[in-house]
Amino acid sequence: MSNRVTETEVILIGAGIMSATLGTLLKELVPEWDITVFEKLDKAGEESSNVWNNAGTGHSALCELNYTSEKPDGSMDISKAIKVNEQFQVSKQFWAYLVNNNLIGDPQQFIMSLPHMSLVQGEDNVTFLKKRFKALSNNPLFEGMEYSDDPKTLVEWLPLIMQDRPSNEAIAATKMDTGTDVNFGALTRMLFEHLQSKNVEINYKHSVEDVKRTSDGKWEVRVHDMENDKLEFHTSKFVFIGGGGGSLHLLQKSSIPEGRHIGGFPVSGLFMVCNNPEIIEKHNAKVYGKAKVGAPPMSVPHLDTRYIDGKRSLLFGPYAGFSPKFLKTGSLFDLATSVKPNNVFTMLAAGAKQMPLTKYLITQVMQSKEKRMEELREFIPDAQSKDWDLVVAGQRVQVIKDTEVGGKGTLQFGTEVITSEDGSIAALLGASPGASTAVHVMLDVLNRCYPQYMEAWEPKIKEMVPSYGLSLMDHPELLKDIHKTTAKALGLTEKEGKQAVFN
Template sequence: MSNEQTKTDVILIGAGIMSATLGTLLKELAPDWEIKVFEKLEKPGEESSNEWNNAGTGHSALCELNYTVEKPDGSLDISKAIKVNEQFQLSRQFWAYLVNRNLIHNPNDFIMSLPHMSYVQGEKNVNFLKKRFEALSTNPLFEGMEFSDDPEILSEWVPLMLQDRTLNEPIAATKIDSGTDVNFGALTRMLFKHLQAHNVELNYKHSVNNIKRTSDGHWDLKIKNLDSGIVEHHKAKFVFIGGGGGSLHLLQKSGIPEGKHIGGFPVSGLFMVCNNPEIAEQHHAKVYGKAAVGAPPMSVPHLDTRYIDNKKSLLFGPFAGFSPKFLKTGSIFDLITSVKPHNVLTMLAAGAKEMSLTKYLIQQLMLSKEQRMEELRAFIPNAKSEDWDLVIAGQRVQVIKDTVTGGKGTLQFGTEVVSAEDGSIAALLGASPGASTAVHVMLDVINRCFPQHMKEWEPKIQEMIPSYGISLVENPELFRELHASTAQVLGLSESIVNQTHNVSGGTRVLEKA
């Protein structure tokens, strides 16, 4: 054991997309600060950020039906869709800045243009989708969206989905060509390569075992080198806990009051992946359906074209699984050891409230491959079992906390930042839209934890992210300009711009005659 203690400005725990993004932002804002990264695994981007563990949708609310909620009066609340879309635009702008400055290269290795579609069956769902289309398509952020309930048009959009389909109920879809597929694993590796070239110390196979505050207000981290077995002590002014599902335990060890009364519920995901390249070649879109009645938002079925290592793949899912681990590489004791005296009532309340989720998970766990194939056939009617394999995706930990609206033990389906009052430590918890909104989330961390620097940093933030602090929905011309310029830099199709020239109002309704 080593008693030697090294001091640094910033320690980032976990080498995923969040730490990579925060480290890159801080390197631009405070180039002289010393930054160290500690990761338990042997390379970056191996847990939730990995391309096989992450849907890579580039979540921008173009196709996710659960971001637009029908209100009791029948109207639609599109505020979450607008919020998520604006947040993704910040990511696009920051990535374009990095490419422009030659800090990262070859953007098509991590981002590709890909149509985003919503697809529904049944009269009630078709009416909902049309209403959603009407609410979104007049909004500048969703210009270029098309709607159709004509099977002939749909068979042009998604031929694989219409092949051999028996049309005994109405079907409809929306399509918008400005969607993207993002390989967050590749992006994470690029960002860490950039950070390493700019004197950021990356320590792989290092496990953070404990965090405690020192008398001078800094943080002492007890870290084990997994190769040598030596335990080291590292001291930092600021610590970011970005270890995916592993963040909750470290937040609890920090002892900050803000980390109390918070629990976590792990859910694992399974995907079907097509092993027949001829079939994968027939589909070119991310198509999101509607979650089954009573199913949680995380279960929205989607048929995704993916580009992984520049190779086209086709995935369908997710199917939920259950493991008590908080990370794919975690321990089976993760869930039980996260229950503490301060959060036990919160956890018990969630257990009582979420019986339907428990039932759903049990049902999902008991599905045979053939039953999963039946769900896939709602999207691809003639799907053959031998063309599809099962892949275990990432482990996500849904946050459980007491809220004003939901009461004690409310399950949260989003991304949460928990930070100390003095801003010396912050932790990232939760799940989707996560990686897609990493830049927004890390700007929030910077705002909370470094308020004393914000006045000095704001001009640089605006240089990197031109719409920072500006509502794009209220500034449509700025949105179009930034969307076009980032598309050019990132090698994406400028479909919004093109379609606003070609189509009246930027939208088309394509219906049966």
Template structure:
């Protein structure tokens, strides 16, 4: 027997960065709507959003080489880098709005300025990096990027990486100082605290076990509460933002859009430095190139991180495999996700990704010393005793059939799957994920609430001044917004903006919204 039944406007499943962002946006746009969040763990932001489970790059494509692909003619395609940078600027604007409105405080608790760098070795890679730099530095979003293959300059930039380096191979790096480190765990907790202050019901240790459509078009959730009792909750709109746990719940909805979709779990390990003297010698996020056959999420990087206001240093990730879809999931998650309607999709993915499977097996078999050897390609003088291994978050890569690549294509990105009538939506996938949460959630709202979106637009533009405008094509607007968000978020001490600049921005926005 169910212990009780409740009815609400919006249900959010999972208390991570995605649900917290969607909830915060909706509370600004439709404050009268009632909202409930169900989280199976004891507090918010403990799975994929947690600071130890998330790389926290603040993905703006400043340093991630997999977002800039070399085309057959040798030119560099920077379109994806521009798209991801634009999406991160949307997040920055929304966070700045929340700070300026006193809805969240102390931005330094979740975002810090930090140079972003790309580092490569070998003649071909140096040539690629130089071409990438030339292509990006012509774009206003990447203004200020520097390129160097001079060992003295690199010694200045990355002393920990250059000390003890004996290889005669060419080496080069790019550096841009406008990068950030984002603690998405801290940000999630801030947003959730804000939602609680707005009377959003937060239900921790409540596990959603099933979803079904009622005759009147609502969604009914079967939820097991912290006492082990079953509750029934209905809502007009449901968002499934449970990280790796989203796929099984999406499958339970039975919506046609959930068919021919599968998931492949990939876990990760990081080396974390326990020697403060070593930590102090490095101040950047430095991304290298992924090994052949490795997934993009396994690009090696040496990251300065700020966690609990303390500077840390992490290297990784080393890929691993677990059939669990969440760190706190079940060993049967992968098996349970294979259904009659997606088995061919899953099998096709298996045959297409034999190199990836081989790579994961190799990674699983690495000893700590072998991992330290990989670290030494970045930090030649690394000592094993200075580093410990931590387990990062589980990621479930989406597998689906695509027109371009056929059956069982592995997707390395973030996917939103929603019902045709917009009554339910689920977020699947991984990187760039959290960094683009605001843009992703705006897209969810546009798709799921088309009847409200026109009336919401003025408020959206107040929160995100560049909404509907390409910053890459409006360099003056980008400079203005980048300066103002940097000031609001404590990333810059320079007071931005002038009346003239504000006037110019208003004219541009009026042009877009007419």
């Protein structure tokens, strides 16, 4: 086993959507910087970014009920919905910039227009949805949302779901025609193809084994060239750890204080995939319901039209599962080896707090196909087992940390960035909304890690993301212009500008 030693300006660990986005931003801002990427698999976008390993929803809170909550006084808290929507607008602006400047090809390879709908059953849930609709429809970000509890309208919107449904059932839905289906795996590969054309060195089948500080303040990354069975050492001023579930172990190896008292809890997902073309053709939307009590937010049930490898598909799920692996291609010892002296009490506290979640996961894992079909029939009453196959989706590692609000061992549902005090290393942890907010998250990484450059970079950032530094909610005219320009560039359904509609 021979060694290779190199030095570069930036090292990106993991060839997923996050590294692809950060690398692309940096190449636009400082094209002269050398960037090196390491990925243990044989191509880009094959773990969390893979089309089968995530829901493919352009998360913008148009249909995801878990981004809104009812306050004790009965009013609706939509702050998280606004935040997620604003962040997805940032992603769309950047993607439009890339298309308009011929940096990536046909956007229809990775993004398609698709209505986003929320669907609820039962009087209490109908009341909740109506409140949610009223709260959101007063906000410019959600202009054009429609609500209906009229069966005739719902048959038009959801013919497959409404077919053979009991007529006395309380049911309601909201609809936004400007939703999207996103193939983040395809987008990731397009971005890395662009980066390769800009002389970014991308090393596949290279597994990062260690990350440690050198005496001169740089970072040394020890890499195993798996194909040639060689050990390599690479040094850099800045390292980004974007290895999905594998990021936690590398963050721990960096030994930065900010990485202490942080753990991870893996949750896997499974989907039912329809194999009957006639059924697939009857549905054309992403339809999200409400999560069951005790279920993690990533287990919100949804029936989705998807565009996978140029083919229209229909998926239902996710069903939660459990594996101690942090990646689909990871090790059965991932969870055990992530427990360290500095986070063991945090992990134990989380275990004590999360007994309901543990019981829920056990129940989910033990389910038969017929039991899973019963959940599907809440969406499609006459669903037949022969028309659906079970597919294992991606692994997500939920962050566990000590917080002021939740106390020791609080399970976090979301995306988190951990950076060192000097900004020389950053790691991305967590799950949804993840990929949808990649551009916003990577701009945040740049702001934390390169504050000395941000003033000089701002004009270029605003060229790529016109709303940078602004709240679109507070600038409705800019919002309308961005909807128009991004829709044109990406080939999407334009916002019609109509007021909220009650049916």
